[in-house]
Structures are given as C-alpha cells and as structure tokens.
Amino acid sequence: MRLFLVELDCRGRGGRGSNLAMKCTIPEISWHNRDPVLSIDIQSGKEDNFYRLASGGTDTHVVIWHVRVQDSGMAEVECAADLQRHQKAVNAVRFSPSGHYLASGDDESVIIVWKQKTDQDAPEFPTNDVDTNKEQWMTMKTLRGHLEDVYDLCWSPDSTCLISGSVDNTAILWDVQKGRNMGILSEHKSFVQGVTWDPKNQYVATMCSDSTLDQDLNLNFPDIVSLVYCMRSALDHAATEAANNTFHSPRTCRVFNIQSRKVVSRASKSPLPVPEGHELDGKQVRLFHDDTLKSFFRRLTFSPDGELLIAPSGIIESPDTNKHCNATHIFTRRLLNR
Numbered sequence: 001m002r003l004f005l006v007e008l009d010c011r012g013r014g015g016r017g018s019n020l021a022m023k024c025t026i027p028e029i030s031w032h033n034r035d036p037v038l039s040i041d042i043q044s045g046k047e048d049n050f051y052r053l054a055s056g057g058t059d060t061h062v063v064i065w066h067v068r069v070q071d072s073g074m075a076e077v078e079c080a081a082d083l084q085r086h087q088k089a090v091n092a093v094r095f096s097p098s099g100h101y102l103a104s105g106d107d108e109s110v111i112i113v114w115k116q117k118t119d120q121d122a123p124e125f126p127t128n129d130v131d132t133n134k135e136q137w138m139t140m141k142t143l144r145g146h147l148e149d150v151y152d153l154c155w156s157p158d159s160t161c162l163i164s165g166s167v168d169n170t171a172i173l174w175d176v177q178k179g180r181n182m183g184i185l186s187e188h189k190s191f192v193q194g195v196t197w198d199p200k201n202q203y204v205a206t207m208c209s210d211s212t213l214d215q216d217l218n219l220n221f222p223d224i225v226s227l228v229y230c231m232r233s234a235l236d237h238a239a240t241e242a243a244n245n246t247f248h249s250p251r252t253c254r255v256f257n258i259q260s261r262k263v264v265s266r267a268s269k270s271p272l273p274v275p276e277g278h279e280l281d282g283k284q285v286r287l288f289h290d291d292t293l294k295s296f297f298r299r300l301t302f303s304p305d306g307e308l309l310i311a312p313s314g315i316i317e318s319p320d321t322n323k324h325c326n327a328t329h330i331f332t333r334r335l336l337n338r
Contacts, residue, residue, distance in 0.1 A: 050068050065080060081134065098159040151167060205300055288311070311330075314327035
C-alpha cells in the first residue's frame with residue numbers, strides 16, 4: 001500500500017498573483033500484505049491535524065489508520081486496527097456521515113457494518129489470539145442480499161441507510177439499523193460499478209453498463225422522491241451506432257421519478273460546453289466510455305452540498321479525427337429533473 005497525503009495551502013487566494021501550494025507526503029507503509037488496495041475512506045474529522053482512515057484490499061483485511069499532520073507538514077501514520085472478518089477481497093469501505101459506523105463490502109457478496117467498541121458494548125466471544133489493535137471495532141450488522149461481488153457503497157445523509165452496487169446487476173437500499181433491504185433496483189443488465197446518495201436525500205444514483213429497453217420501475221420508497229442512474233443506451237440506440245460503426249453501445253443517464261415510475265430525463269449524448277467556434281460546438285456527442293473501458297469501478301458522487309453530480313469514465317471525442325480524451329462530467333442539480 002502506498003499512501004499519498006496532500007495538504008492544500010490556499011493562502012493569498014483571490015488575487016491575480018495568488019499561489020496555490022500543495023504538499024505531498026508519501027509515508028512508507030507496507031501493509032495489506034503488499035496486495036492491491038481497492039478502497040480508502042476518511043472519517044469526518046473533529047480534531048485538527050488528526051484523521052482516521054480506513055482501507056480495504058484484496059488481502060481481505062479492513063485496516064484502520066491514525067494520521068497526524070505535524071506542524072512541519074509531515075504526516076505520522078499509525079495502524080490502529082486490523083479487521084479480519086471478510087473472507088474475500090474488500091472492494092469498498094465507507095465511513096458513515098455521523099462517523100459512528102464503517103461499512104465494507106467484499107467479493108463474497110457480504111456487507112459488514114462496523115462500530116467502534118465502547119465500554120458499554122457486550123464482550124465478544126473470547127479467543128486465544130493476541131489482540132494488538134489500538135482500537136477495538138465490533139460487527140454491528142452483516143447485510144446479505146447480493147448474489148455476487150459488492151463493488152461500491154454509499155451512506156444516506158442521516159447514516160441510517162445504505163446503498164450498495166454489485167456485479168449481480170443490482171443495487172440494494174438497506175435499512176442499516178434493522179439489517180434488512182428496503183428494496184432492490186434490479187433494472188440493470190450489467191455490473192453496477194458505482195453508487196451514490198444525494199446529500200439532500202432526494203436522489204440516489206448508480207452507474208453501470210445496461211442494454212435494456214425502457215421499462216417501468218416497481219419501487220415504493222416514500223422517503224425518496226427520485227432515482228437517477230446511469231447505464232448503457234437502449235438497444236435501438238446501440239443498433240444505430242453499430243450500423244454507423246462509430247463505437248460500442250454508449251452509456252445513458254436516466255432520471256426516474258419513483259412515485260410515477262416514469263423516466264423524466266435521459267442523456268446518452270449531449271452538446272458539450274465548449275467555446276464558440278470549437279469543432280464540437282453544438283454537436284451531440286456520447287458522454288461515457290462503453291464497456292470496453294478497462295476499469296473495475298466507476299464511482300460517481302454528489303458534491304457535499306448536493307448541487308453537483310460528478311460522473312467518471314467520461315469521454316470527449318473529435319468526430320473528425322476519431323481522437324478522444326478521458327473526462328469527468330459534472331451535472332448541475334437543476335438538470336436532473338429535465
């Protein structure tokens with residue numbers, strides 16, 4: 001595992017001669033048995049210069065880290081706990097917004113919700129193993145419902161619910177306290193590679209590759225107004241593009257109203273915000289890479305205020321030269337209902 005710690009210095013901002021300084025620290029950490037690290041998350045901090053990090057990887061471990069930033073800008077990193085309940089690779093780790101819980105999902109389709117142990121918690125079964133952890137974490141809930149690998153997780157703003165995306169082509173909404181699913185979003189026809197929950201608690205979003213035709217959603221979540229998720233375009237669009245020999249089936253963003261169960265917005269192509277006179281000015285272009293992109297994850301996210309939806313695996317193509325560049329697309333909230 002290689003950990004990059006970045007400190008941003010914005011002093012003097014606002015003027016023409018403003019400087020933006022960035023310090024990068026690379027602590028020498030050999031953990032996770034030198035295997036790939038697939039996810040990392042930072043707990044909402046309450047102390048200056050102190051951060052609690054969680055990491056998960058193919059060695060099946062979830063590791064809790066303490067990171068302290070010294071006055072010199074150097075970082076001191078300490079392993080606080082090594083959690084070993086997973087049996088297969090851990091693809092996602094996510095602290096709850098409250099900071100009280102940690103969720104982790106693995107290749108065995110299992111989601112574990114962890115809680116830091118307090119003096120009031122009942123003791124677990126004794127073992128003969130020597131516990132060297134500085135912090136004690138316990139399993140609060142084990143969520144089972146997916147049939148294949150869990151690829152991504154995201155908490156609701158109030159830390160009571162969770163959304164998960166899986167290789168089994170579904171996304172599941174969970175009531176964490178009750179340990180049961182609130183509903184399964186089974187309309188996807190390929191891997192769900194990213195999920196996110198709107199900070200304003202109005203939308204959830206997923207990203208996947210899907211080649212289904214439009215269909216109604218059989219959902220009933222009164223606390224959520226709308227659902228957004230991204231998928232490959234419908235078969236008719238795919239057939240058109242195949243005939244034009246331009247690219248594989250593109251992705252499409254669809255906005256669903258849960259009460260009406262109807263699509264209220266759709267986007268697989270769109271004009272890009274380019275300067276007037278640019279070769280792409282006014283032209284409809286595909287927004288996302290197709291399923292030939294070599295990536296396990298496509299983790300989209302909302303901005304902290306919920307006003308922006310940031311979607312990875314984007315693409316900008318030149319229709320004349322067949323050249324392209326990778327991109328991250330940012331959608332404003334007002335566009336989600338259009």
